Amino acid sequence: MKELKAFFTKTPTGGIFLALILVCALFSSMTSRFLTPTNISVILNQVSVNAILAFGVTFVIIAGGIDLSLGSLVAVCGVVVALLSQNNEYSLWLAIIGTLIAGIALGALNGIIVVLTKVPPFIVTLGTMTIGRGVALILSKGRPISDLNESLNFLGNGDLFGIPIPILFLVLSYATCHILLTKTIFGRYVKAIGGNEMASYVAGVRVNRIKLYVYMISGLFAALAGILLTARINTGQPNAGLGFELDAIAAVIIGGTSTRGGKGTITGTLLGVLFIGVINNGLDLINVSAYWQQVIMGGIIILAVVLDGLYQKLKMNI
């Protein structure tokens, strides 16, 4: 019991974990269709794209930045992978690797502009968000791209040992990002520059380099999300990913990462993603209309941050 209390009060993600359990309990009591293996698999599959985006952007937010171009990068990369795998022109591996490189390059573009111009990342990525959407439309000539490689479809809809492939990607991405943030020099310096950029610079941290890397990571995971999305719907959609950046950022914030930078965890982001996913799924199951779902979701995001603030204060006094 004591350990349990310590877990909820001492670990940074305890609060959101508690909230997630409460919503799950709430939905289970309202419908028997919620807590079934099939439905859990459905939830995980549904959240996988948002989770992968959110993991990447967690680094950016902890470093004190923001990346609003995510949704557009998803679209660009989704279109790129579709073009590369159309009519079996190139091998699937080439298409995937090419798309991931494109994502990293687009992220690097964000990073380079932020570092060189010192323009706030909010504005830089607002600009590249619009540019990206335009590029996706240009590349696709404004039309959906179909007739894709059969094996790409497998990535989106197939499974391995009974586990859907997107969920495997989710797990793999989680593990990679968690280790990157907690165990590596890079991860430590990401937190340091978010915590105090000037002090980190004076201490010898190559601040610009780290900033560039976080945007590249964000771009890489946007590319992965774009690939999975295109694979799932079996079409390259230039209008895909609209508003995805906001879902991802919401998950990061609900997961306890400070918007001012300096602290945050990948586990928190995962819990934030699941929290949003569970609420969407649960509301579907109890037949709440999609319009009302948006209203409820927005309210929950604000409530989550307010409660977290109170919770942090409470924790101080324990």
Place this chain on the structure above:
Amino acid sequence: MAEQDCLLKIKGISLAFSGTPILKSVDLSLYQGEIHALVGENGAGKSSLFKCILGIISPSQGEIIFLNESLSGYSIRDILRKGISMIHQELMLIPELTVAENIFLGRETAHGKRMGLSEINQATTDLFREYDLDILVGAFVKDLSIAHQQIIEIMRSVSQKARLILMDEPTSSLTEKEVVFFRQLIFRLKSEGISIVFTSHKMDEVFDFSDKISVLRDGEMVGTFSKAEVDPMSLVQKMVGREMKDFYPKALSEVGQAIIRVNDLSCAPHFEHVNFTLHSGEVLGLSGLVGAGRSDIGQVLFGVKKKTSGTMQLKGQEYNPGNPSEALRAGLGYLGEDRKEMGIIPEMNITENMSLGLLDAYRKFLFIDQEKESLDAAEMQSRLSVHSAKEGQRIQNLSGGNQQKVLFGRILLNNPEVLILDEPTRGIDVMSKFEIYTLILALKKQGKAILLISSDLPELLAMSDRVIVISKGKQMAELSRDNASPEKVLEFSLH
């Protein structure tokens, strides 16, 4: 003067922050239409005294009486309404508003009805005419010079019917010509019966402007003097004259070979044509007022700022660090002037703060060798006796002295040959100060070359083998330990 003329009477004000006394039973009397200079070293308690008068902080003891009424219990706003206002060093104007809008900011409603733009402009025009000011009331404040902005602030106080105006180093950013105008303006205010208390580091202004001069030293009021009672020399002695010789541990050691040579180094607009040599086993002191350019010299040496001309040599080799990381690898260590801004990562713990920037030494494949990292940090923590309540404590919860020791630990982990220490003991307790002095001398004995930058004159003189005095970005003097007296250093600093 008769008692009823006494505008402000401060009786036995005391103030302490976390056990450190800031003001010790300070008395001060001020009469109507008097210009009063408040002098003292940095950290003597001048700004704290101002804050007490304005009601920003309340003293633990004593009383402030303004117009025969105690101010205790009144809010900042109430005190402003009673007629006390302050001109801060950083001006508090809104750049995007006009002159007239700034003057009437927050007071657009007069006598219960709202003042329109034309009424505000008219009232400001009248006010400026009365004081012979030639400033457009419709101009945007952002387009005005600093001097004009300051005048706008003063006129705002006047229009608020201020009886007493406090000014924190009002002339520090004015040109000589602007100072002449400023002088006329404050004498005009004086003739209107407004009293002024101002701080200044410039002796000529102190003697030129003021009727009375009060000296604060270490939070104590040394006394209030008329101009006839003191001269600049004796005033400086009153400002610095304390005997704390035993407080500084003594260690004489052989000064070794030259490590750093600085030739004709400039970093516009902060400092120019600076020359010095720093030897191993030597503490070289850099003295000067805040903003004189001494911190910038340290920053250029460590690659935080870029030089604009001149050369630096490190052990005979051309040296020009592009960033702090390069300076670090060249064997320099740096402690920044402002611990919060340039030193600590508040959310991180002691270990993480110590190893910051040095993690390449703990690289194990892609990861941090956290075991070795904590071991080294723990060893450094006990060597520097950093006191923490529990393991893994965030640095923001440590005292200033312990935070500073952690930052020293960060420098020492890299085992540098040269240490640049900017205000190493600012705002820390006496015991930590003593520990840091002992540490500096131990490092000196090991043959480290140390550049010490400090506003604390007794500290600087006791610790340094030589002292270089910087004033307004220029190297004024180099004094040997035997030649460096507080009076001399201050005289060159104020030059």
